[in-house]
Amino acid sequence: MDFKHRDVVSIKDFSRPELEKIFETAEGMERKGYDKSLLSGKSVGLLFYEPSTRTRLSFDTAAQRLGADTIWFAGVEGTSVMKGETLKDTIETVANYADAIVMRHPYDGSARWAAEVTTARAKRGEAKVPIVSGGDGKNEHPTQTMLDLYSMVRTQGRIDGLDIAMVGDLKYGRTVHSLSYALSMYDCRIHYVAPDMLQIPDHVASFLSSKSVAFTKHSKLEEVMGKADIVYMTRIQKERFPDENEYNKVKGLYCINREMLSRAKPNMRLMHPLPRVDEIATDSDQDARAYYFKEAGNGVPVRAALLALVMGAVQ
């Protein structure tokens, strides 16, 4: 299992043993503390072409806790992207300054392209700079999936055997798609809760069927609330709807509050990739089952583990 110089572009590029290696490394860092010497003298580039709170800040925190410096831009204002610089040229340039590049970009497939750019650069005799995707358009967000899986392991002790409900925007939500792909490597049951127009896309459903994953579809949250070990809420993303009238039909359809939480299993954990709008009422925040902020916190050990592995600081 070799992580050094590895690009992190798609969750599908990782096997279950590889994911477990990342979780084991992250858990070790949480337990023993972060070793500042691991990435001392190294630099991590954070290229965020799109808005981000948790992904950027947790990568920044993770890099610094391991002793790395970070160089970054957040938004393209003030960069040469405004002058029309291509992604390739930006990556070629930053690869001279950074030992790893974390990027979020609006175009689907941009992370794979960036990885090819630094691979081609390595063929010219330069060091391979791993690309870590922080989200590419509506395509994938692999490190979110890794921290989601890590959160499940941390709260339930396992993923095999769990009943996992995913709720809300299952059609457009990239985190739901990536999480579904990853869960196909485990022996769990998935329950998709969404109105018909936002149900899990056929290509994801057929992928799961091809892997013999047990999944069910529901329109009512109440049907799964009492049996789920994990409820994974998602925001219904207004910006993805071609027609605002369609959005108005489904907005606010699912809302979990403290009273609903009280009907869930005691071990159930409520997760959400965040940001939330109105799908989780703030009165839920104090419930022991509410895990979304801790889930966001898990971004630091998971991303620190990943950086240490792909930058060759941990075997």
Next chain:
Amino acid sequence: MTTFSEGPAKKGLIVSPIENGTVLDHLPAGKGIMIAEMLGLKEGSVVIIGQNLRSTKYGKKDLIKVENRFLTDEECSKIALIAPNATANIIRDSIMREKRDVAVPDIVEGVALCANANCITNREKVQPRLRTVSRSPTVMACTYCGFEARAQDLKLR
């Protein structure tokens, strides 16, 4: 360019033979002209296009004969995306020397565009690259964004 229609099943009866060149057979009915245009067979060589010929295998088919023209691998890939059952017969000195199936390769590079408008390959100067997901029907996935589309819905470059 010559076109004719409703010929008998045996192609030799109505389509005059060529001495050197390529016969593209088993093209889907109605796609012959489009494929000829895609290959740039408008000027120069003698080109014969048969439309709606009877085919025992497919009911109806189109056929193209072109003199003194042999297809590149890239051209075969393009044809395969539109006509997955096509065959390319290479004729030299009036004898069929080779019969090639124009199967879609596992990876098709620089031939067709990703059908996802938000894909990096449609936004910046990145050579599109598609992976064959299934052959019947032909479904291609972008190796960058993963977007899947039926071959018939793809825009060729």
